[in-house]
Amino acid sequence: xTQRSPGRPAVAFTPVRGGRTFEIxxxxxxxxxxxxxxxxxxxxxxxxxxxxxxxxxxxVVREALRILENAGLLSTRKGAHGGAxxxxxxxxxxxxxxxxxxTLNAISLDDLLKARELMLGMMLDVVxxxxxxxxxxxxxxxxxxxxxxxTSGDSPRRVQxxxxxxxxxxxxxxxxxxxxxxxxQTGLVQTFLRYRVQDMxxxxxxxxxxAFLDHLAAGRFEEAKAELGAxxxxxxxxxxxx
Amino acid sequence: xTQRSPGRPAVAFTPVRGGRTFEIxxxxxxxxxxxxxxxxxxxxxxxxxxxxxxxxxxxVVREALRILENAGLLSTRKGAHGGAxxxxxxxxxxxxxxxxxxTLNAISLDDLLKARELMLGMMLDVVxxxxxxxxxxxxxxxxxxxxxxxTSGDSPRRVQxxxxxxxxxxxxxxxxxxxxxxxxQTGLVQTFLRYRVQDMxxxxxxxxxxAFLDHLAAGRFEEAKAELGAxxxxxxxxxxxx
DNA sequence: GAATGGGTTTTGGTATCACCAATAGATTTT
DNA sequence: AAAATCTATTGGTGATACCAAAACCCATTC
Numbered sequence: 018x019t020q021r022s023p024g025r026p027a028v029a030f031t032p033v034r035g036g037r038t039f040e041i042x043x044x045x046x047x048x049x050x051x052x053x054x055x056x057x058x059x060x061x062x063x064x065x066x067x068x069x070x071x072x073x074x075x076x077v078v079r080e081a082l083r084i085l086e087n088a089g090l091l092s093t094r095k096g097a098h099g100g101a102x103x104x105x106x107x108x109x110x111x112x113x114x115x116x117x118x119x120t121l122n123a124i125s126l127d128d129l130l131k132a133r134e135l136m137l138g139m140m141l142d143v144v145x146x147x148x149x150x151x152x153x154x155x156x157x158x159x160x161x162x163x164x165x166x167x168t169s170g171d172s173p174r175r176v177q178x179x180x181x182x183x184x185x186x187x188x189x190x191x192x193x194x195x196x197x198x199x200x201x202q203t204g205l206v207q208t209f210l211r212y213r214v215q216d217m218x219x220x221x222x223x224x225x226x227x228a229f230l231d232h233l234a235a236g237r238f239e240e241a242k243a244e245l246g247a248x249x250x251x252x253x254x255x256x257x258x259x
Numbered sequence: 260x261t262q263r264s265p266g267r268p269a270v271a272f273t274p275v276r277g278g279r280t281f282e283i284x285x286x287x288x289x290x291x292x293x294x295x296x297x298x299x300x301x302x303x304x305x306x307x308x309x310x311x312x313x314x315x316x317x318x319v320v321r322e323a324l325r326i327l328e329n330a331g332l333l334s335t336r337k338g339a340h341g342g343a344x345x346x347x348x349x350x351x352x353x354x355x356x357x358x359x360x361x362t363l364n365a366i367s368l369d370d371l372l373k374a375r376e377l378m379l380g381m382m383l384d385v386v387x388x389x390x391x392x393x394x395x396x397x398x399x400x401x402x403x404x405x406x407x408x409x410t411s412g413d414s415p416r417r418v419q420x421x422x423x424x425x426x427x428x429x430x431x432x433x434x435x436x437x438x439x440x441x442x443x444q445t446g447l448v449q450t451f452l453r454y455r456v457q458d459m460x461x462x463x464x465x466x467x468x469x470a471f472l473d474h475l476a477a478g479r480f481e482e483a484k485a486e487l488g489a490x491x492x493x494x495x496x497x498x499x500x501x
Numbered sequence: 502g503a504a505t506g507g508g509t510t511t512t513g514g515t516a517t518c519a520c521c522a523a524t525a526g527a528t529t530t531t
Numbered sequence: 532a533a534a535a536t537c538t539a540t541t542g543g544t545g546a547t548a549c550c551a552a553a554a555c556c557c558a559t560t561c
Contacts, residue, residue, distance in 0.1 A: 036514095037513095037514070037515095038514075038515070039325070039514090039515095047362070050362050050363070051362045056364075057363060057364075063540080063541055063542085064541075064542065065541080065542095073515080073516085074515055074516040074517070075516085075517085076318060076321075076514090076515065076516070076517090077514085077515065077516085079318075079322060079542090079543090080321065080322055080325045080514095082542095083281070083322045083325055083326055084325055084326065084329040087326040087329060087330065088329065088355070088356075088359055089356075089359065090359055090363070093542070094523095094524085094541090094542080095522075095523045095524060095540095095541065095542045095543080096522085096523045096524025096525060096540070096541060096542075097523090097524055097525045097526070097538095097539065097540040097541065098524075098525060098526085098540075098541085099523085099524070099525090099540075099541050099542060100540095100541070100542080101542090103363075104363070105363065105365060106359070106360040106363040106364075106365025106366070107365075110356035110359055110360060111353060111356040111357065111360075113330070113356070114330075114331075114352035114353045114355070114356045115353065115436075117330055117331065117332055117348065117352055118348040118352060118353075118439060120289065120292045120293045121292070121299060121332070121345075121346070121347065121348035122298075122348075123347065123348025123349075123435070123439070124348070124435040124436045124439055125435060125436075128434045128435045128436040128437070129436040131434055131436070132434055132436035132437050132440070135381060135385060135434075135437070136378070136381070138381075139377060139378070139380075139381040139384075142381075143377060192370045192373055192374055192377075193365070193366040193367060193370045194357075194366045194367075194370040194371040194373070194374035195370070195374050195377070197360060197365070197366055198374070198440070279542095279543070280543075280544070281543090281544095305511080305512060305513085306512075306513065307512080307513095315544080315545085316544055316545040316546065317545090317546085318543090318544065318545070318546090319543085319544065319545085321513090321514090322543095324513095335512095335513065336512090336513080336552095336553085337511095337512065337513045337514080337551075337552045337553060338511070338512060338513075338551090338552050338553025338554060339509095339510060339511040339512065339552090339553055339554040339555070340511075340512085340553075340554060340555090341511075341512050341513060341552085341553070341554090342511095342512070342513080343513095
């Protein structure tokens with residue numbers, strides 16, 4: 018049990034209202050995750066068993082599982098050998114949070130897009146200052162596949178490849194938190210962009226990607242940053258035309 | 260008929276079909292949020308009414324409300340005139356997401372702290388490139404209050420002021436998305452740090468803050484960045500000693 | 502007349518029970 | 532052996548009842 022001074026509010030993540038039964042259940046499962054007693058891939062008991070074991074109603078267990086599932090901590094499968102399984106982490110968690118803040122008008126789309134541009138630029142600075150030269154293999158491969166997807170007119174594949182492109186750029190930094198943040202932002206942008214990929218100028222995209230990679234390979238980080246920024250601003254401008 | 264806050268018309272809910280029922284209910288409410296039909300402060304119909312209008316069971320409505328509540332989109336109150344109320348956005352949404360990713364070992368605390376340092380540094384670059392000189396009023400005020408809190412030994416106040424300090428730094432950029440991201444990271448760090456604030460060297464903290472502000476006021480952004488970075492690394496190092 | 506105190510109503514919280522729907526594995530049939 | 536079928540498991544939904552808190556109303560009391 019955590020020691021704390023009297024009268025101090027509890028930690029931000031665990032809501033103070035311990036009165037509701039399903040919240041206690043949620044907390045118990047979260048604790049078992051934090052302590053390592055439960056890990057990705059593990060399976061929770063069936064809802065009915067869990068309810069009986071915890072001496073609560075199945076409704077309560079279900080509400081707790083719904084919360085954890087929605088938080089991305091577990092997923093659910095029906096049928097025999099089904100149940101609730103602990104998940105791997107996913108940037109969708111952060112993505113959803115940003116998305117909710119957008120719909121609540123707590124942040125503006127414009128600011129979010131600017132932040133994205135700034136963060137990607139910052140990452141290139143990080144890469145520049147790394148001791149070793151970046152491994153551009155993944156990005157080169159991505160470019161080749163993007164060219165193939167453009168010629169074959171495979172729009173869904175283009176979207177997927179764009180997502181991987183930014184993921185690979187972030188991965189150059191070797192920082193998992195940055196990778197997740199960028200992935201989340203990319204996912205968010207793509208939910209706005211999904212149905213209008215075909216409108217975008219494919220040749221311009223390819224040209225920009227090639228220039229970006231050339232700059233990067235030659236160590237011209239400022240030019241790479243400028244190229245990426247210009248491309249992002251084009252995409253963002255595209256988002257406003259609707 | 261459900262009575263709602265005056266001024267807004269009653270919301271129309273349409274019956275439900277396809278997929279998991281509660282997910283459709285969640286989506287329907289999210290859509291009403293995105294379209295502006297529902298906004299912060301509004302009250303949803305009572306669970307029983309909502310269930311009847313949607314032609315689903317109250318169980319389904321409750322699971323949907325649990326999900327939305329856990330996502331921070333609404334809160335619930337018991338009793339007469341209680342119900343589900345749309346909330347304002349909060350960085351706790353993003354904080355929770357990062358926290359879950361931490362417990363799933365999808366990202367490392369070390370990477371998260373480095374990302375925080377990088378992002379704050381980037382923001383100072385943004386401030387440097389702004390056309391107008393930054394308004395340091397909030398930060399000066401924060402420093403004065405921090406000095407008072409240190410002399411009076413008010414640890415909770417110190418934690419609160421530290422949170423506001425980083426919030427104010429991010430606010431210098433004028434970008435709401437960056438502010439939310441920094442707030443989320445700060446909240447996360449403080450959940451690890453909260454109970455050990457008194458261990459930290461208060462005089463060193465104050466000296467660092469004063470130097471930071473002096474650099475900023477004089478337009479020495481690189482020095483300010485270095486000072487902030489050094490302070491963050493001290494804090495982060497403090498996190499590891501446990 | 503103001504304050505007190507207890508009903509009454511509204512509304513979320515929990516408990517049960519019943520049944521549907523999908524799924525994997527075992528069994529039977531062809 | 533392959534295909535169809537059965538069966539047990541497990542999540543998904545519906546329905547009903549009752550509890551607990553909160554706001555309100557109103558009679559009682561001082």
